[in-house]
Amino acid sequence: MSDSQSSSSTGSPHTVSDVMTHTVVAVGREAPFKEIVELLGQWKVSAVPVLAGEGRVIGVVSEADLLPKGEFRDVDDQVADRDGDPAERSKALGLTAGELMSSPAVTVHPNATLSEAARIMARRRVKRLPVVDTIGLLQGVVSRGDLLKVFLRPDEEIADEVRRSVLTQLPIITPVTVAVAEGVVTLGGSLPDRGLVPVLARAVRAVEGVVDVRIDLVHR
DSSP states (O other), X not given: OOOOBOOOSSSOOXXXXXXXXXXXXXXXXXXXXXXXXXXXXXXXXXXXXXXXTTTXXXXXXXXXXXXXXXXXXXXXXXXXXXXXXXXXXXXXXXXXXXXXXXXXXXXXXXXXXXXXXXHHHHHXXXXXXXXXXXXXXXXXXXXXXXXXXXXXXXXXXXXXXXXXXXXXXXXXXXXXXXXXXXXXXXXXXXXXXXXXXHHHHHHHHTSTTOOEEEEEEEEO
16 A cells, blocks of 8 residues: 555645545554554554444544553553553553554544644544545545645745735725735735724635734725
8 A cells, every 4th residue: 555645736725635645554443453553663654544344434543542552561450450541451451453443533524624624633632534435434544744734835826825815805995915925924005994904814814824924004
């Protein structure tokens, strides 16, 4: 299996499908502990989806799921049963992916926005999300690194999108200038209404790849 990357051929990468890895390493429910460790090292990933049937994601085995095996290795069984966390103790005794996995898996759909995926990762404290379709079949994986790729967009590409998709939607008669350096957007010119400033700033921040927005506008 290969670990090829997908990229949006034109325009801004707005959804998970634009940045996710399409072909990923995964395991079945019966995959043994050692095989999982070997796969994580071979593919340099921190977790693998666990699949059933025709590719439905039923769980995820991460490094955190495997570590209890080492944690309880030199601990007396009675002490571990008395003082250890029952869930961690169960992981320590697990021998297969089905026994080790965290289930149900935390997943995301291909049409989710990059912001939605980032919020899920932060809220659930995971580094990678299996990407699944409406019936739970694996489509790919998106990682923290994939979500950061959007900040590699060229400055001029960001400026073009701000002019095309933001400024044309606002009731502005006088021209507003757009300059982008290292992802930081600076807006210049004049506005007829001071109340448009937060609206404009919010819309510009929503453009993929924008690091920050600086306002240098005169209010008429």
